[in-house]
Amino acid sequence: MGHDHERDAGAERWKHDGVRVIKGDRLDPNTAQTPGMFRQAAITHARVGAQRIWAGTVAIEPDAKTGVHHHGALESVIYVISGRARMRWGERLEYVAEAGPGDFIFVPPYVPHQEINADPEQPLNCVLVRSDNEAVVVNIADVDPVEAPEEVYWVDPIHARPET
Structure with missing residues (x-):
């Protein structure tokens, strides 16, 4: 009799602690937001108990971009669903690459970078995955970029406007 009880307890544990499906219309907007x-x-971690990963979506307005920053020891992956992403990186943002629908972008730890919606008319929609649950953003204000930045900045405590 004890054996059946153990099997039932195991089934309940797997039912509630096993695979989770998060429906697209059930995502949580109570996360760090940026204009x-x-x-x-x-x-x-709070939603499903994830220990070493964070995943979500981001919709970016036309012509918007972040300030220059890095994510510490975190690794980031961005998957472009629709729109055109432009990434700038390096000590002076001297490197640039663009990605479109179906493309993946990998951002290694400590790489100074800037994320840009390269389309002045269409939103950029992406899936974002980070290698930890903690949001690490280190803003870099003293960058002398090789190209003048665009006019629209994402400005908030996470992505601050560079000093002018």
Whole structure:
């Protein structure tokens, strides 16, 4: 009799602690927000018990961009659903690459970078995955970029406007 009880307890544990499906219309907007962007969390420690990963979506307004920053030891992956992403990186943002629908972007730890919606008319929609649950953003104000920045900044405590 004890054996059946153990099996039932195991089934209950797996039912509630096993695979989770987070429906697209059930994402959580109660995450760090930035003007020009709309982030929604899907996979977090609080939502599903994730220990070493964060995943969600981000919608970025036309022509919007972040200030220069890095994410400390975190690794980030961005998957472009629609729109055109431009990434600038390096000590002076001297490197640039663009990505479109179906493309993946990998941002290694400590790389100074700037995320840009390269389309002046269409939103940029992406899936974002980070290698930890903690949001680490280190703003870099003393960058002398090789190209003058665009006019629209994502400005908030996470992505501050560079000093002028």
